[in-house]
Amino acid sequence: MEDQQTPDVIVARDVMVPMRDGVRLATDLYFPGEVADRRTGAIPAVLSRTPYNKTGGADAASFFARRGYMAAVQDCRGRYGSEGVFFPFVDDPEDGFDTIEWIADHPSCDGKVGMYGCSYDAWVQFHAATQNPPSLATMIPFEGPINAYHYSMREGGALHLGLLNWAVRMSTTSQEARANPAIAEAIRPMSGDGPQFLEWASRIPWRRGQTPLAVVPQYEDAVFRLYFENNDYTEFWRQPGLAMDEYFDAFPDMPMLWMVGWFDWYPRTIIDGFQKMVSMGRGNQHLLVGPWTHGNCEPSCGDVHFGPEGNLHFHEDFLHLYLQWFNRWLKGDATVDVGSAVRMFRMGGGDGSRDRDGLLQHGGNWFSVGGWPPEGSRETPYYIHENGILSTEAPSREDASTTYTYDPRNTVSSNGRCIVPYGPMKEGWFKGMGPRDQIEIETLPGHGIPGMPIASRPDVLVFQTAPISADLSIAGNIRGVLWISSDAPDTDFFLKLLDVYPSSLDYPNGYALPVSEGILRVRYRESRERPTPMEPGTVYRIEIDMQPSANLFQAGHRIRLDICSSNFPNYDINRNTGDPDDRDWRIARNTVYHEAARTSYVQLPVWKS
Template structure:
C-alpha cells in the first residue's frame, strides 16, 4: 500500500531547521579568473571564493559548491550565491562555460558541458584546499550542465540541485514531439549579443542590438548567412542545426543533449530536483525523478511549485496574471530564502550535518487552486493553493479518467455515440493562434538602449518577453505578439476547437501526467496538433466574462506522430491516431468551474509555425492552408486522460 499523502503546514515550519544550518563564520577572499585546463588544452575561467579571516584564506580542506554558467560568472547574481556559501564554510566556485566571457574555446549550446564539467570536478579534487566533496546547483542552462556532467560520473561529485532544466532536448527540449521551441532561436540572438565576438567587435554588437526578434520570427525559416547571426558563425551553426535536424540521429544522443540515454552511467549522488508547473521543464524534471529514483540510491527528491522559469521566481507567489496565495513562495514557507534551502541540502551531504532533510518525503509539490477567484490588491486572480508531501510520482492512488470530446463541444466521461460527426477547422500558417501565456522561458528579445541612457547595462537586464510566462486569461490583448483586434478569447477563433464540461458539481483534483489522444486527419501531408487544458472560472463581479486560466499544454508534429524519430508524412484525408503529451500539473478544479480542452494547430511564437507542406523542417519555401478534422465517434474516441486524485 502506498504511503498516504501529507499536507504541509508550511508557514514558519522551516524555523525549526534554522539552528541546524551552517552559520556565517568567515569572510571571503576571491581569486578571480583562475584558468582551469580541460582535456583538450582549452582553459575555462573560474572565480574561487575562499573562507577567510582578517583578509587571509583559512588553512584547511573544504567542501566546494559550484555553479557553471554561460551567463557571466562576474554577474553579482552568481557572486552573491558563492559568497553566501563561502561564509558558511564552503569554497564557492563560479565558472564561465567554454567560449563564454573569460573562458577559452568555441561556444556551442550544451555540447561540451559533460566533459568540461567532469574535467572541472577532477581539477577541484586535486587542489590542496579541497576535501574531495563537491556540490552543484544552477538554474536552466545551469541545470543542464550539472546533469550532463553527472553522465560522466565524476568521483568527487557528492550532491546536486538541478533546477529547471531539460533531460532530452530532442524529445521535449528544443523540440516538443517534433515542433521546434522558438526560444532556442531567440536565445541564439541574445546569447550572441553576450558573446566574446560581440564584446570585441562593436560592429557585431551593433548588428545584434538592432535585430528585432518580433520581425525575424515572421520571416522564418532562418537562412544561413542571411541574418546577424552570420557574423558569429558558431552561434549561427547551433541555431540552424537545431532548427533543421528534425530526424533523430546519433547527434542528439550526446550526453550534453540527452541525459536519458546515459542514466545507467549517471552519478549516484543525493539529488534534489526543483521546477515549477509553469516552467518549461516539469515533464523533463519528473522524468529525471522517476528514472533516477528507479536506478539510484540517491536519495532523489523533487520540489515542484506553481512557479515560472528563473532563479528568484521561487520566491514569488504568482505566475503571470494569477496569484497562488501566501504559501506559494519558497521564501518564508519552506526556508528563509532559496540559498538557505540549498544550504540545508549541502550541509547534510557535504558536511554530514544531521538536519533531517534526508528523512522527508521525496516529493513536495504545490496543488494549485482553492482560492477565492477574486481580483486581489495587485490586480491578479486569486487562484490559491497549498503544499503537499507525496511519496512517489505519479501518485499511486491516481484514477486515470477519460474525458471525451463530443461533436457538440462538450467534454464528459461519457463516450460519444456511434454517429458523431467530425469537427473541422482551417489552419492558416499566416494567421497562427497566438501564445498568450504558458509554460515557457527564454522567448525574449533584447530591448534597445534608450537615448540618454549612460553606462552599459548587461543584455540579460534588457530582455523583454514575447509572451507572458505563467497563467493568464486566454484572450488576445493589445500589444500581445500576433494578437489582433477585436482581441477576443482564443476560443472564439474558427481554428480553435473548445470542449468543456458542464459546471462541476464537486471539486476535482487533477495531479499527474496528462495526455490527449486524438483521431485526426488533415488535407496536408504534415501539420501540427496542439492541446491546452484550462480551468474556466464562472462570471463574477471582478471577471464578468469569466476567466479562462491555462493550466498546461502540449503539441505534436504530425510527421513525428509515432515518436520513432523518423519523419513519416500523412496521406491527406486519412485518419490517424495522435498522442499529445501535455506538461504534468496539479490543479484543483473547484465546484462551479468547468474543465476545458482546446484543440488547434499552432501556438506561436512558443513553437514554430508548421507550413503544412511536408518540406524538410526549417527549410520550407511556402505554406498552405490545411483543413484539419478531429473525430469523435464510438470507433475513434478522441479524449483527454486526466489523472484524477480521489478526495
C-alpha cells in the same frame, strides 16, 4: 545545523582551470577565511558553471563560503573570461568532469563536490554527470532538460522559438560582440531586445549567411545545426551534451534534488528525469515543484496570484534550501530534514477575486507526498463529444467529427508559457510565461479582436464540461489522445487544458486559466527519427504529451480542452507542406474524430488526497 557564518571570504579570481584539450576556463574560487589561512582542514566544495558571466554568481558563492564551503563559479568554454569556442552544450560534459576533479584535488577541498544552478546552469549538471565524475557527490538541477531535442529545442517535433530566441540573444554577448559593439548592434534588433525577432520567426527556415547572425560565424553555425539542419532525432542529438537521459546509467549514484515551476517550460522533463532515476533504483531522489516560471519562487506569475503559500514557503529562499541540502549530503549532517520525496504545490482554492494589483486570486497549497504521481492519483479520460462537450462518458455515436481550417498566415497567439518578448511580456524576457486569461491582446501576433476570447476563433475547437458539482483535484502526468485526419501531408495539433472560472463581479466574462499544454507535429507521430507524411483522408491515432500539473478545479468551474494547430510565437509555424526547408505554405483542413470507435480524450490524473 545552525546557520553558522564566518565573516571573512577570500576570493581567488580568474583562476584558469585547464581542460584536457589545453583550453583554460576562467573560475572564481571562494573560501572561508579560516580555510584560506589554513586554520582549518579541507572542506566540501560547491560548483556553478554558467555561460552568463561568473560575476553574476558572486553572491551565491559568498553565501556558501561564509557557511563553510569552498565555492567555485566558472565561465563556460568560450564565454566571458574563458578560452575556447562556445558551442552550446556539446563541450560541457568533459569540461564539467575536468572541473569537478580539478576542484576535488584542490588542497582546500575534501574531495566532495556538489553542483547547483538554474537553466543552462542546470543543463551543465546533467552534462557533467554523464561522464561519471568520481568526486560529484550531489546536485540540484533547477529547471533544465534531460534531453535537448525531446524537451527543449523541440517539443513534440515542433521548434521551440523561445530557445531559438535564447541562442540569438547569446550571440549579442559573445566574445566577438563584447570586443566589437558594432557586432552586437547588428544582431540586437533580431534578438529579444528588439521587435524584429517575430518577423524573423515567421520566415523560418532561415538561410546561412542571410541573417544578422552571419557576423558571428561560430554562433551562426551553432544556431543552424541546432535549429534548422537537424530536424529529426539523429545521431547528432544523441551526444552526451544533448541527450543526457540516454546516459543516465553513467550518472553517479548520488542524491539529487530536482526542481521546477509549473509554468516554466521544463516541468515535464524534470519530472520525467526524477521518475526515471527512481525507476532505476537510485536512492535519495527528491522533487520540488512550485507555481513558478523560470528561475524564481514568487507567489504570483502571469496575471495570477497563488496565495500566501505560493513562494518557497518552507525556506527563506533558494540559497537556504540549497544549503540545507548540501549540509545533509556533503557535510553528512544527519540532523537535516530534507523532507518527503516529493513536495508539490497544488494550485487552486482561492476565491477568484481580482486583487489591487489586478491579479486573479487562484490560491493553492503545498503537499508532501511519497512519489510521483502521488498516491491516490488515477488516470481518468475526459472524452470530447460533439457540440463542444467534455465528459467522463465515452461517446456513443458511430459517426462524429469536427473539422476546422488552419491557415499558417493567421496563427493562434501564444498567451502564457512563452519567453519570446512580445505583448504582455515585451518589457521582460520571462514576463509572459505565467498563466493569463485566454483572450486576444492587441499586441499579440495573429490576434483577432482585442478582448475577445481566443476560443472564439473558428480555428480553435473548444470542449468543456458542465460546471462541476464538487471540487476535483488533479496531480500527475497529462496526456492527450486524438483521432485525426488532414488534407495536408503535415500539420500540428496543439492542446491546452484550462480551469474556467464562472462569471463574477471582477471577471464578468469569467476567466480561463491555462493549466497544461502540449503539441505534436504530426509527421513525427510514429517516430522522431523517421518522419512520415500523412495521406489525405486517412485517419490516425496520435498521442500528445502535455505538461504535468497539480490543480484544484473548484465546484462551479468548468474543465476545458482547446484544440488548434498553431501556438505562435511559442512554437514555429507549421506551413502544412511536410518539408521543413520549405517556405511555401498551404491551408489545411484538419478533422478531430469523437465517435464510439475512435474516442479522443485528455487523460487527467484525478487525485484524491
